[in-house]
Amino acid sequence: MNGKWTTADGAPLFGLLAEFADVDALIEGAEKVRDAGYTKWDAHTPFPVHGLDDAMGIRHTKLSYLVFAAGVFGVFAGLGLQWWTNTVDYSLILSGKPFFALPANIPVLFEVMVLFAAAAAFVGMLAFNNLPLWYHSLFKSRRFLRATNDRFFISIEARDPKFDPRATRALLESLRGAAVEEVEE
């Protein structure tokens, strides 16, 4: 991003990518990268690897709070909708039933709550993950195609303040079983 570093061919450098063949090597590697103090880096795995969050030092996501807030909003939206339409805007007289009675409003209220919360979980997950993002520099790497199949990767971005082509490369190469390559911007 800052254009400070270039690849061997002189193209702007996105970062360095290290490939691992198994989960244990990946987790060991992630712990070392974390301890070296990098911040703009990530691990890429074909399936969620448990224990990797700790190894990378990822903080817990705030998604649950968003979903909770959306659910609470849904409760009030569902209740408000039923109260306003059937009591205020057009009071429908039906079998002498009260215009507003909570028990009769519970099912719709519940469904609206679930709908809002579920939509927030899905949309929030995408938004926090910065998806959809159909272009990414990592997609330029041929090896990276296996990140969705059977290989494990660590990428360190050149915009990381601690990034240094030689030192970072040396760190990644020191990790057990790592195959390191440069990725163009």
Added chain:
Amino acid sequence: MSRSTAEAVPALDERIRGEPLVAGGETLASVTETVCAIVEKPRPPRAWYVAFGISAMLAGLLFAMIGYLLIEGTGVWGINVPVGWGFDITNFVFWVGIGHAGTLISAILFLFRQKWRTSINRFAEAMTIFAVLCAGLFPAIHVGRAWVEYWMFPIPNNLSMWPNFRSPLLWDVFAVSTYMIVSLLFWYMGMIPDLATLRDRARTRIRRFFYGLFSLGWRGSNRQWHRYERAYLLLAALATPLVLSVHSVVSFDFAVSQVPGWHTTIFPPYFVAGAIFGGFAMVLLLIVPSREWFGLKNLITMRHLENMTKIVLATGSMVGYAYLIEIFIAWYSGNSLERFTFMNRALGPYAWAFWTMVSCNVILPQLFWFKRFRRSIPAILLVAIGVNIGMWFERYVIIVTSLSRDFLPSSWGHFTPTWVDLCTLLGSFGLFFTLFLLFLRFLPIVAIAEVKSVMPEAKLDRDVHHGQGDYHGDIPRQHERQFGGPETNR
């Protein structure tokens, strides 16, 4: 340790852990290959073409019947004045129920940490979507004037009126549409990583474009996985009460009315159990041929099938219990109308439907008490087909017997389906199977990433595990490590 002892270990291991979830020495790459090859092959198996041809024709029949209905009106059906709900609502309840097994597998079993669900959840979720689609069709066409459907939603319209929120029929509108949307989100979200796998393997431009588009640029980043898993857990936690609410609300359509045979408090749990029962039978019916055609026997093993048959047995027994309690309460209540309704169900003009229901739903699944039948493909298919028939008849019996013989003998009637009724029912199966076969051909039918996460390569035994469950019995030696169990000579 001597060599012979070492060889004895796997047997011991197998006894403790049960059969492996993924059989046949599959690796991460081979799982990807097995599942992706299904959609990447230039041609599906011949059986797929035959099945697709028949299903598509039946789906065409459905649309022809709907067209005929819209032109002529609901008089083309066998419904009449006492029996205002016939095949339409029977089909609606039947199809909604089928959907429930999918959500049970994808959400409830997820919350209960049942790892075996990973091989079958994608299937079951797809089944949910298509079943709910078929279900939604029936209330939509049975209202007669389908072009004013939007009156059911709180949309400001030219009447300046709003829907009546005190009616269970409107609760249904909200329950079923929410269920459809949430199931779709859950299904699609689960598929994003697998669509990315297909994108990365794509050889043609068109495949790369479409799988790339729908995988939203997923790159397996652990920071993304972290939020993804949280979102998945939250969706499962929301879908679980949702699925219980949906069939409960469907049962309110009946239970909240005054009609004898409908006005009972047992309906919500009884309907939910029945829905899961019928749904599991449908999952079995779909999965048995699919694993055969597409070579998925290592991923969907006999252990998976056996687990499902056990759920069929358990929910089938709940349904049988509910039948008994209904009859007991009809007698115990001392209400002559209730007593008559149940006598009439068993001995009246629809006795044949009642006894079909009892034999298919209560008697037939008892086969699954025996391991032999739980592991026999013909027995599984027999029971699965039987249960589907039985559960359809359950709804038919509830709806038609109660309506045709209500309070006043002078207003009694009789329901006989017309050819349009029968063709519409048949056609709805056509639509369901057409959509399902298209899913088998174009989308990853097994959750690739999830299956990988329960394989030995995922190294779940590297530490005491806090993620998706404790996996007792599935991770070698975990139990000993956690609770200091007996040392073995390994």
